[in-house]
Amino acid sequence: MEKFIQHTGVAAPLLRINVDTDAIIPSREMKRVSKQGLGEGLFAGWRYGSQGSRDPNPDFVLNKPDYAGASIILSGDNFGCGSSREHAVWALKEYGIRAIIAPSFGAIFANNCIRNGLLPIILPDEIVKSLAAEVEKDPQTNKVHIDLEKKQVIAPGGAVYAFDIEDGPRDMLLQGLDVIGLTLRHKAEIDAFQAKDRAARPWIYLEG
């Protein structure tokens, strides 16, 4: 998995609450049994003209030349709520997004981000809005810097905002760990648990 240690990039404000995963990647854009080929469908309902067309909607933030190459999204409460589709994260990554800064996230979505090297950063609404205000003045110059080791977001003007993230997810991102491999180090404990559990709850174990 791709590591996340530090990142500096153009930040695009999408200051809406409850941006759901259907909006991030509409179901109709999930065309193949694949984690690839989703970047084009990112925010399709908002990013393109009418249904099905690929004419860019000039009003949508990611289509504005000022935000070309955006790699950070600034958004409102409950970003990534709704469907569990991991395609939302795969689409964001393929588009080039590395981090999302919002006051809160849908729980499944936040987990999916961590598993794919995308950093969900929780900061209060006022701070997200003030970051957006700074960025908007000159998006290509006023970049946002993120330091996961120090757990800080540094605004274009130099203001430093500390954010919280649990140690587990942070380590996974910093080291780009394969979580399955990591958990399999506990295989002996899992085997012992299962043996004991099989005796206590035999009805759980169906015949193989």
Add this chain to the structure above:
Amino acid sequence: MAQTLFQKLWDTHLVTTLEDGADLIYIDRVFLHERTGSIALKSLEAEGRAIRNPELVFCTMDHIVDTFPGRTDETLMPSGKEFIQSTRASAHEAGITLFDLGDSRQGIVHVVSPEQGIALPGATIVCPDSHTCTQGALGALAWGIGSTEAEHAMVTGTLRVNRPKTMRVVFNGALAPGVTAKDMILHLIGKHTAAGASGYAVEFAGEAVRALAQEARFTLCNMAVEFSAFLGLVAVDEKTLDYVKGRPFAPKGMHWDEAVAVWRTLQSDEGALFDKEIVIECADIKPTITWGTSPQHAVAIDGVVPDPASAKDENQRTAMERALAYMDLKPGQALTDLKVDAAFIGSCTNSRLSDLRQAAALLKGRHVADGVKAICVPGSTQVKLAAEAEGLDKVFREAGFEWRESGCSMCFFAGGEHMGFRSRVISTTNRNFESRQGPETRTHLASPLVVVASAIAGKIADPRDLM
């Protein structure tokens, strides 16, 4: 010390606490579907990883399959066939149990899992699908995950999870006639917002929940995720046990007795402490319906479209304004003045036999209004067969509803069938997001009773006027 039900279930499944503070939780069952499960299985194959206990992994075809009679692997959704066939091939390869097209056990994952006795009281069950919380109504820990986490669960038999906080939502008193579990949950989310339970495992409790039939409890827990809960739970009682008994994958004989002895202890102890508690008086709940594009945009059916000026902050106000524009509504408009183009009964929220019985009882001898496209999609093939055995299909058909094969159908739009561009749909589903049900479709979420009353009137209507 007095324990919550959540704590009991969590402790039973705790393998160990990891260095980083997350708990390693033992997973009893994994359920997949062709939409998101296909990719998890394919990815395991590509990495050459084996499933730890294939006999504890199940898969169904529900999301992409068509619901027309005589359906095949071909779908209206472009490239749907690839998902179906890829899932079938991977499921066979992996040696997991598949409820394929044509199998009488096929249906919507969250309907099928309890129906087949796969979800059990006291079990942990996960699925790469956010409405997995539905199954918590059996007193199980059931939650939605991503595809990568599904791979983790299948390979390791566990998941790394940070223990959520606990919340109890107490529904006091009794529901009035015409008010259902769907109205309870819409009312709750309308009052306490779509982010109201973020970070919490929610137990639904109180007299009104005890009084609900088991199938209605599934409806209640189904929308826990729309409340942003980690999962939803209902304590086990005799209704739960009656529901589970005799189901194909449920324990039998001696194992049944052993299981029941444990399951009878699956309630929160007297005096157990929750991190948060919300109390709802059922006397305040009327048939409830959404007007906007978030489940929290819910109001009583005799209410009006709210004014964004009444929003409690700027973020909510902008969201409401956006929703009004999308839904083509004005503040102060009566909901019951809105004409509907289509009516949909289906989805893992409200497509069980009891839902169809309620709907049919109201529909009997009446007819859908001219110009309204009305569709009923049973939640599983078993539900469909049971409904047909009672003649419910005839009631629906005679009243002008289409009667379909089971699947998710128009609960979500995958590029296939839909009710029409910008159509206004009264729907028993759980999400009213922009374009969720079809291109710019305007969805109003409601109970099956409201959907039937509205289909008959050709506009949003209060079922109590027909009862």
